[in-house]
Amino acid sequence: MAKVLMKGNEAIGEAAIRAGCLNYFGYPITPQSEIAEYLSRRMPEVNGMFLQAESEVAASYMIFGASAAGERVFTTSSSPGISLMSEAISYCAAAQCPAVFVNIMRGGPGLGGILPSQGDYFQATKGGGHGDYHLLVMAPNSVQEAVEMVMKAFPLAEKYRNPVIILGDGLIGQMMEPVEFPDHLVSTPSDKSSWATSGMATRKSTQRNLVRSLFLVGNSLEDNNRCLKAKYDQMKKEEIQCADYNIDTDYEALIVSYGTMSRVCRTAIDILKKEGIEVGMIRPQTLFPYPDAIVQKAAWKPSCRVVTSMELSMGQMVEDVERVVQGRRPVTWFGIAGGIVPAPEEIVDEMKRVLHAHQS
Amino acid sequence: MARVFQKPKSMTSAHTHYCPGCTHGIVHRLIAETIDELGIQDRTVGIAPVGCAVLAYHYFDCDFQEAAHGRAPAMATGIKRVRPDLLVFTYQGDGDLASIGMGEIIHAANRGEKFTAIFVNNTVYGMTGGQMAPTTMPNQKTTTSPAGRDVTNCGMPIKIAELISALQTPAYVTRQTVIKPKYIIKAKKAIRKAFEYQMAGTCFSLVEIVSTCPTNWGKTPLESIKWTETDLLPYYQLGDCKTPDA
Amino acid sequence: MQMDMMFTGFGGQGILMMGKIIALAALKEGKEVAWVPSYGPEMRGGTAYCTVVIGDEPIGSPIIQNPMNLVAMNQPSMEKFSQLVKPGGMILKNSSLVPVSSHRTDLTEYEIAANEIANDLGTVKVTNVVALGAFIECSGIFSLDLIRDILNQELSKKPALLDINLQAIERGKSACVSI
Structure with missing residues (x-):
């Protein structure tokens, strides 16, 4: 495919669609609002779903709910918005729901600024939300790499049943560079019938599925956290780029x-x-x-x-x-x-x- | 011998953890009966709140998600937007829906999301130990209003059904209770109507159910029923607040 | 070889579009290119600028603080950016709105009366394209044919605008003068 000149934000939106993700929930915030603007016109063209939520908090729980129902979903935001989403990200990690988050970082703390920054390194790599979890974090340095990382993020999120975050910065979002959308990065959603709340009829099963993050009985919390730890250890072996x-x-x-x-x-x-x-x-x-x-x-x-x-x-x-x-x-x-x-x-x-x- | 009464198919055989005199069990049963009657068990997804009903999925035999405090309407939105064919209901208490989750429920209702919110209003935070809720009655004593709710300080109790009904988007919004058989029959009809509106893709629906919490009210189950009738129902009046065709 | 340039003016002058047309031309030539806008409150009627870096190798830093080439479409940008241009560089100013010079002796300065020419063509909206015509003349960066191709491609859905834009680019190219 011939290269096209695209703004990072728009290319990120298009990359998700090309990767086979047709569901987007989001909330506007500079410097990444073009992603939502782009998808609001692009999703209807591909029979996709675009919804502007009332807040980043709501958007992130829409992601959690839709992911738990077994569908590919993603959202995008910038630093203060990611802080608000961090609660849901913790829940997604605990409940082992795959989802893709994009953080087009701006300066902080607080309202900070709208210009490029890498101030969310700790937030992305060391936690962000509460509890013992990690995200798989990828950081592009060009619009092309942002596209490729977004496209890779969906199968990775599904492989590990864990949220993946793309850590860009304002410049990656705002800059235009030539891009192509590699066909080999198109992926098919994984089979989620063993855990997703997709409705028993959908998966032709009489067994219900539960998506939860509350583990009160005995060692169940310890067991869940050990399960998460094993995934992070596997990431360390298999996913370093x-x-x-x-x-x-x-x-x-x-x-x-x-x-x-x-x-x-x-x-x-x-x-x-x-x-x-x-x-x-x-x-x-x-x-x-x-x-x-x-x-x-x-x-x-x-x-x-x-x-x-x-x-x-x-x-x-x-x-x-x-x-x-x-x-x-x-x-x-x-x-x-x-x-x-x-x-x-x-x-x-x-x-x-x-x-x-x-x-x- | 003919079997005249049995557990709904959509309920598990687990014993509930609810306190004596609590009405959660009745509400659970009404929902499960409705799911059975409509034949939708295999395409229903429930969403449990944070609150006493956080473990509701132990009792319902259908797919279930567990929400963070107040966020069930956002999760329900997420499911319905990507899987409009599924039947989705949230089960939320008053701390969950009327306090921390007020933003989510208002906007979900206003967008006309096609799910059903079952809103159990017992005027206190049950699970955390009986703290004051936005729905706590004037002068009602709770663990965080030991002298009784001071409305000059905390405002008046929020009437959720009326608040949601003020939105211009068509919806089915009703308030019911389950403290006596005559009310239970009506509540059941309301829950069924709400699910039917959802199945037809008509509108958002919210069924508020005025409920009891003997443990945190410091009353016996019978006193609780009596207090509900004398003190709660005059303020939280029963009946439909809004129908989609009105 | 790497070449960089900065297009500056106020919001609404089509500054970002000037850079985009150059970036599209670079892409068509098979070059590496990065286009970086100013964004945020500056977009709302204040000073707007974008930088374009073109090269044969992948672009390193896309942030250019000292450009080789500057196009100043209004006086505040001339004042703000002309001192940043590298020695030996080039400044093209829109003389319709920039009466002052950079007072620099270590670079080449050109001017184009972009607003007057655009008005003469019938709409001030093509001021940026007039200036772009002047820029390809004084920078020698791309051929007129290539820029014509890009305008054809970008305005394919608005054929009514194509003709005046093509006129604008040619008038700008021929009216550019060295000072």
Whole structure:
């Protein structure tokens, strides 16, 4: 299929449809409202379902209800809206309901701003809602990758019966880039008859199904949480996605960065290379599961003197970088969280400063 | 010998956990009888609330989902929008529907979502131990209004059926009770009517059922029935508030 | 090779569309391209801008703080952005609304009386397309034929508008002057 020029937000909406998800519940919030606008006109064309809910809280429970009934569903929002959805996300995780959430991040905390940010790393990877659960978290750095991740998200959510969240930022949503919708990422919904409340007649069964998250009796809560834990362990084995840049050189420093920030870093690495300074980059595409071993191996390369986590936040992913580097290299953080995406030159200057401070 | 009375097919044989004198059991039975009569057990999905009926799915033999506090109408919306062929009912108490879930029920009703809300109003938060609800009567003592509900401080009890009926979208909204056989017969008819409107795709339906909570009211079951008649029914008047053709 | 440009003006001048037409042309040429708008309150009648980065390799940072090329459609944007242009770069200003110059000696400046030409064509709505014609002339970025193709494609559902837009792009291209 020929490439088309699309805004990230619209491409995300179209990707879900191409992936076979024809049900969307949502609530407007900048900078992702174009997703709802796009789907409000596009869903009727494909006999799909679009509903604007009265709040993010309601939208997320519509997702829970529809998912529990066995249908593919998704919703999109931005940071403050994801906070409101986090309750339902916890319920979906507990009740093992697959659903796809997209967070086009804006600056926070509070009302924050509407410009790009990566301030929801903790929220997405470490919890967000209450209780012992994880989301499978994917972070695209281009419109094309956002499309592919959305399309992959549905079968992954079904494979693990767990919510998947795409962590984009305002720039990914607002930017236009050429995209194509790969046919090989089209997937068929999985068989949900063993658990979904689809109506006994639908699955030709006399056994009812229950979707619940309350476990009062005996060890049932412990058992459920162990079941969830086993899924997260399996994700760590099977679902890690990661990219790298300039990693075959004897780089003096390693950048770890994801999403929009990683693109700025890529340009900075090119500039540094021209000046004779080699810097490598690891770009996690899944933030949970985190590419522990890959980051560690790259950080421990003998030529590498220092590892820097580059973020559009006040230092969130750096905690994972520190965790996996295990003190074997100094780990620094550089970030901007006021809605400004830094120029590559700022990254160049920071890497020079860091390398100067950590002489061999 | 002919069998003249039996448990509805749509109920399990589990014993309920409800307190003596509580009317949840009667309401459960009326719903199950209706499901049986309409022959819809295999395409019904119920949604349990947070509250005393959180375990309702132990007693209904049909597909069930368990909602977060107040969110059942949003979940019901989710199901009906993706599976309009299923019969969906929420079973909610007054803390659930009239307090934390007020936004969800109003908007679901206003969109005319084609599901049925069974709203059990016993004027208190039952499961959490008898705290004040938006439906608690003036001067009624609860664990969070030990001196009685002060309406200058907390406002008057909310009449949900009337509130929902004020919406312009067509709906079937009625208030019933189950404290005596004559009321039970009417309540049963109302529940059936609500499900029939849903099956025909006509409208949203809400059946409010004024119920008892002897445990948290500090009354015997008989006193509770008497107090319902003398104090609740004059305020929460029975009958249809709104019909789709009106 | 990478080329970047910034289109600036006020909301309603069709600033984002100018960038989009260039981005579509880049796509048609098989180039990599990223189009980034300003968004939020700025869209509501204030300053609007978008940047377009075109290259043969995947675009790294799509955020351009110091563009090589600037199109300034009104005076506030000229004042705000002209000092950001890289030395050796280029500025095209809409002289109808921008009487001032950048006072920069390290770059090339062009002008186009876009509003007057658009009015002359019968509607101020094609001001942006007039300026776009001037931009392809002074930047040499794409051929007139390619931009014509894009206009044909984008306006296929509004044939009534196509003719005037094609006139606008040509008038703009021929009326662009160096200052």
